[in-house]
Each structure stands twice: as C-alpha cells, then as structure tokens.
Amino acid sequence: xxxxxxxxxxxxxxxxxxIAFAVESSGGDPAAHGADRATGRTAAVKRRNLxxxxxxxxxxxxxxxxxxxxxLAGTYTWLPKVGSVIRAGGVLWRVDAGPVVLMDGTLPAxxxxxxxxxxxxxxxxxxxxxxxxxxxxxxxxxYDASTAAAVRDWQDDLDLDDTGVVELGRVVFLPGARxxxxxxxxxxxxxxxxxxLTTTTTHRVVTINLDAADQRSARVGAxxxxxxxxxxxxxxxxxHVGRVATAASDxxxxxxxTIAVTVRLSSTRRVGRLDAAPVSVRLARSRxxxxxxxxVTALVATKGGGYAVEVVRGGASPxxxxxxxxxxxxxxxxxxxxxxxSLHAGDRVTVPS
Numbered sequence: 001x002x003x004x005x006x007x008x009x010x011x012x013x014x015x016x017x018x019i020a021f022a023v024e025s026s027g028g029d030p031a032a033h034g035a036d037r038a039t040g041r042t043a044a045v046k047r048r049n050l051x052x053x054x055x056x057x058x059x060x061x062x063x064x065x066x067x068x069x070x071x072l073a074g075t076y077t078w079l080p081k082v083g084s085v086i087r088a089g090g091v092l093w094r095v096d097a098g099p100v101v102l103m104d105g106t107l108p109a110x111x112x113x114x115x116x117x118x119x120x121x122x123x124x125x126x127x128x129x130x131x132x133x134x135x136x137x138x139x140x141x142x143y144d145a146s147t148a149a150a151v152r153d154w155q156d157d158l159d160l161d162d163t164g165v166v167e168l169g170r171v172v173f174l175p176g177a178r179x180x181x182x183x184x185x186x187x188x189x190x191x192x193x194x195x196x197l198t199t200t201t202t203h204r205v206v207t208i209n210l211d212a213a214d215q216r217s218a219r220v221g222a223x224x225x226x227x228x229x230x231x232x233x234x235x236x237x238x239x240h241v242g243r244v245a246t247a248a249s250d251x252x253x254x255x256x257x258t259i260a261v262t263v264r265l266s267s268t269r270r271v272g273r274l275d276a277a278p279v280s281v282r283l284a285r286s287r288x289x290x291x292x293x294x295x296v297t298a299l300v301a302t303k304g305g306g307y308a309v310e311v312v313r314g315g316a317s318p319x320x321x322x323x324x325x326x327x328x329x330x331x332x333x334x335x336x337x338x339x340x341x342s343l344h345a346g347d348r349v350t351v352p353s
C-alpha cells in the first residue's frame with residue numbers, strides 16, 4: 001500500500017465516522033501550530049498532544065428556564081416585552097397598576113410575610129431590600145421591627161400601601177437577573193394564580209442532545225469550541241452532562257437514546273442577540289498527551305501488514321523503522337516504535353512531496 005492510499009483511507013474512515021481532528025501544542029512546540037509542518041521530503045518526529053474531536057449539533061440559547069407565577073387577583077395592566085432583561089428590584093408585571101417585583105432567591109414566595117415570621121423566604125426578602133438600599137437590620141431570616149420599617153419604606157417608594165406586610169404575590173423570588181422568553185398572560189387579562197411569563201438567566205449556553213453512545217465525549221470542564229452560524233468560532237466548556245438518557249421519540253426510524261449536554265460560552269462578545277440558533281460543537285473523543293507523532297503521510301505499509309516510517313539521519317541511507325500507529329488527529333498520527341530506542345523526537349522521516 002502506498003503512503004497516498006494510507007492517507008486516503010484514514011480520511012475516508014474519519015469522514016464515515018463523522019469525526020474531525022485537532023492538534024494541541026505540547027510544551028509550547030510551535031510545530032503543533034503549523035510552524036514546522038512537513039515541507040520538502042522530510043518532517044521531524046515531534047511530541048504533541050493529539051485530540052480526536054467529534055462535531056455535534058447544538059442550539060444556542062440561555063440557561064435556567066423558569067416560569068414566574070402570579071398570585072395576585074385583579075387585571076394585568078402591564079407586561080414586559082419578550083427579550084427584556086429584568087434585574088433584582090425591577091418590575092416583572094403589574095396587576096391593577098401595582099408592581100410585582102423581582103428579588104434574588106431560589107425559594108418561591110409561598111405566604112404573606114409579616115413581623116414575627118422567620119425562614120428562608122424572609123432571609124431572601126431582607127437580602128433583596130438591602131441590595132436595593134433599604135435597611136432591614138440584621139439579615140438573619142427574622143422579620144423584626146427593622147425589617148418591617150424597611151418594607152414600609154420600600155412600599156412607599158413603589159406607591160403601595162405602607163403596611164409593613166408583604167402580601168403574597170408582591171415579590172417573586174428567582175435567581176439572578178431574568179430574561180423574558182415567553183408571555184403567558186396578556187395586558188387586560190384577568191390575573192389569578194398561575195404562570196404569567198417564562199424567564200431564563202442571562203447566561204448564554206449551547207444545549208446538545210448527544211447520542212448516549214457518545215457520552216464519553218462529554219466531560220464537565222472539558223473544552224468545547226462552538227461554531228456560530230456565520231462560521232465564527234467561540235470558546236466554550238462543558239458545564240453539565242445529563243445522567244439519564246432520553247429514549248428516541250421514534251425508535252423504528254433508527255433514532256437512538258440521547259443525553260442532555262450543556263456548554264457554557266467563555267465569551268459572548270461575538271454572539272450578539274442570537275437565540276435558538278443552530279450551532280455545531282466540537283467535543284473531544286480521545287486525547288493523547290506528549291506522544292511521538294509524524295505526519296500521516298509518513299506511514300509506510302509493510303509486507304507483513306504492519307507499518308513503518310522511513311528515517312533519515314545525516315548522510316546515511318534512509319532506513320525503515322517499524323511502528324505501531326495510535327491516534328490520528330489533525331494530519332498527524334501517534335506512533336510507537338516496535339523496537340525501543342529506534343526512534344526519537346527530532347529524528348526526520350521521509351514524506352511525499
């Protein structure tokens with residue numbers, strides 16, 4: 001088999017598997033960045049980090065979808081626009097012209113809060129008042145006189161009756177700033193118990209329904225570059241990998257079970273306002289660190305069905321050194337000499353022109 005046929009076979013196998021390849025530098029080796037690619041008739045044996053990657057489809061969006069429920073009776077008199085970002089202290093909607101206010105927290109409001117109450121909901125209220133510049137006293141989850149005084153000041157600034165009691169539904173606790181993605185209510189509609197709108201966080205993420213068989217490609221914390229619709233690539237890292245597979249919606253059509261994978265973007269500068277946009281993500285299938293590598297085209301098939309590389313040293317005649325190929329990535333292949341010590345980093349091997 002010729003070198004050209006070997007390289008073509010590798011490329012065809014990779015294409016059939018839907019696999020892409022990449023090379024990472026090892027120890028600052030400039031060759032891994034293309035500064036010392038094979039030129040002429042020889043190339044250096046180099047130590048590199050090789051990464052075999054798989055390209056998968058994903059959807060760009062926002063994390064942390066949550067419904068925001070109304071608990072006040074009356075008429076919706078104002079609702080935000082879809083895409084609006086509401087921060088702590090901001091108004092989520094209005095019922096009978098009165099504001100429903102967002103405060104940071106994970107425990108939903110479930111009762112009116114008044115002097116003498118204690119609990120996590122009171123603690124969230126105290127923290128929210130403090131962030132807004134009011135003085136609830138010691139932030140300890142105890143609704144005392146100082147908390148009630150801060151509530152009255154807050155109510156007065158919102159043109160509400162300054163009772164010192166927070167009625168159920170006046171505050172909605174959700175984590176962080178919220179981006180409005182869907183309206184479940186309409187201005188002029190009757191307000192009652194139930195969802196008013198749906199929100200997400202402001203964090204940009206990519207969600208992937210990954211074939212369960214490829215689960216090993218997704219590891220929390222691993223790099224996962226994301227290619228946007230315009231061809232721009234932005235950095236990302238895997239932030240979540242689901243543990244429960246979802247069965248295919250139509251197994252008879254050949255679909256397979258999937259797991260949910262989330263990739264968080266390291267920077268959103270180039271993302272703009274894209275939402276629900278199709279993107280592609282490169283996930284690492286295999287890695288090899290600091291291994292001997294040569295260009296794929298340097299491999300020579302031997303009569304016994306194995307492989308070798310043709311080593312050129314000084315003025316001596318080229319000689320074949322038997323090797324075992326390992327991972328293929330980025331036009332390079334990991335090699336291990338069949339005879340220990342017969343090949344070293346820095347040796348030069350013959351490649352086609």
